[in-house]
Amino acid sequence: MGSFTRSLTLFFMLQGAGDSGAAQTVAGRVVKPGDHRMDPIAGMWVTLHRVGSDTQGPLDSVRTDRLGQYSFKYAKTGSEDAIYFVSGMYRGIAYFTPPLQAANASGIDAEVTVFDTTSRHVPISVRGHHIVVSAVDASGMRAIVEVYDLVNDSSVTKVVTTSAPPVWSAALLPAATTASAREGDFPAASVSFNDGRVNLLAPFAPGLKQLAFGYSVPAKSFPITFPLMDTTGVLEVLVEEKTGNAAGAKLKEVQPVTVDERSFRRFLANDIPKNAIATIDLPAPAPATDARYLVALTFILGAVMIAVLAHALKRK
Numbered sequence: 001m002g003s004f005t006r007s008l009t010l011f012f013m014l015q016g017a018g019d020s021g022a023a024q025t026v027a028g029r030v031v032k033p034g035d036h037r038m039d040p041i042a043g044m045w046v047t048l049h050r051v052g053s054d055t056q057g058p059l060d061s062v063r064t065d066r067l068g069q070y071s072f073k074y075a076k077t078g079s080e081d082a083i084y085f086v087s088g089m090y091r092g093i094a095y096f097t098p099p100l101q102a103a104n105a106s107g108i109d110a111e112v113t114v115f116d117t118t119s120r121h122v123p124i125s126v127r128g129h130h131i132v133v134s135a136v137d138a139s140g141m142r143a144i145v146e147v148y149d150l151v152n153d154s155s156v157t158k159v160v161t162t163s164a165p166p167v168w169s170a171a172l173l174p175a176a177t178t179a180s181a182r183e184g185d186f187p188a189a190s191v192s193f194n195d196g197r198v199n200l201l202a203p204f205a206p207g208l209k210q211l212a213f214g215y216s217v218p219a220k221s222f223p224i225t226f227p228l229m230d231t232t233g234v235l236e237v238l239v240e241e242k243t244g245n246a247a248g249a250k251l252k253e254v255q256p257v258t259v260d261e262r263s264f265r266r267f268l269a270n271d272i273p274k275n276a277i278a279t280i281d282l283p284a285p286a287p288a289t290d291a292r293y294l295v296a297l298t299f300i301l302g303a304v305m306i307a308v309l310a311h312a313l314k315r316k
Helices: 003-009 291-315
Strands: 023-033 039-040 046-050 056-064 071-075 083-090 092-098 104-106 115-120 124-133 141-152 157-160 168-171 177-181 189-192 197-200 207-218 222-227 232-239 243-248 251-259 262-274 279-282
Touching: 003 104, 023 083, 023 115, 046 071, 046 189, 056 071, 124 279, 189 207
Parallel strands: 023 104, 115 157, 124 232
Antiparallel strands: 023 039, 023 071, 046 056, 046 083, 083 092, 124 141, 141 207, 168 197, 177 207, 189 197, 222 279, 232 262, 243 279, 251 262
16 A cells, blocks of 8 residues: 555654754755756756744745755754745746655755646556545545646646646546545645636646545445546555445455555456546445424423323322
8 A cells, every 4th residue: 555555544654863963964966858868957046945843934045056065954943743845936837855764865865856847738647546445424425535646747837828738637536525635745735626627726746746635425326437548557545444445446355454544345447448437335334313392202202201101109
């Protein structure tokens, strides 16, 4: 299950390396893919950032030299959960290093790779699609979370314009309500829900990123179907229910998993073709008892008990 399980519990958690207050360095470069090599980007501002549970913000900035190189010296301070990274802005798009974990970061760990941009069509493939269905709640609803592992395999950053379609889009269940973006690789403000679809409006640089969103559906609306509009590398369904089933789209039940102390049955499929359909069928919630019936039943039982008590007293 790998990165997806970690994503459900906490999408972005990395422990800072090195002793608090100890001297740290980062020496890297800013590059852009060229025809035959990675070309340096000279004269670009790069910024060292700190993000922690106590404070967050930029620490220092410097321009890259003619070879695209930069360096910073800093000391880790404050909360131990703080992370440090370097960013650079190229053609209006921000790019980042991975969180810096070594005391003296360099090489690929300190490299900022930037890309040219385009608003033209760029194919976005689906590496993985994960669906998590929670147990029915007191209001007769089930919460569902969907996580897509999306890949931009091109060498350009796809951007959206007012006249262009979204960077990526997928159908939303017709019965879905209260849809909202979840923590992932895209800001919540860049994900919209309208006309029965979820739309991604954020720049998408080359590589793999996760898009996560959640919503609720009435428990009585099952079975529900998920048409797969694209070829999908991995399809995973987690169901917080002892009964029910997930089938179609090559899904097979495997060992259950535990996430945040909650047990889920797990269904898995690989290399699912376009237009396959996955169906999740779960039991309907127990029908609610009419309050008027309970009042009448209480009245009848009370009357019977009084009659029995009166009969017993007469026998005495």
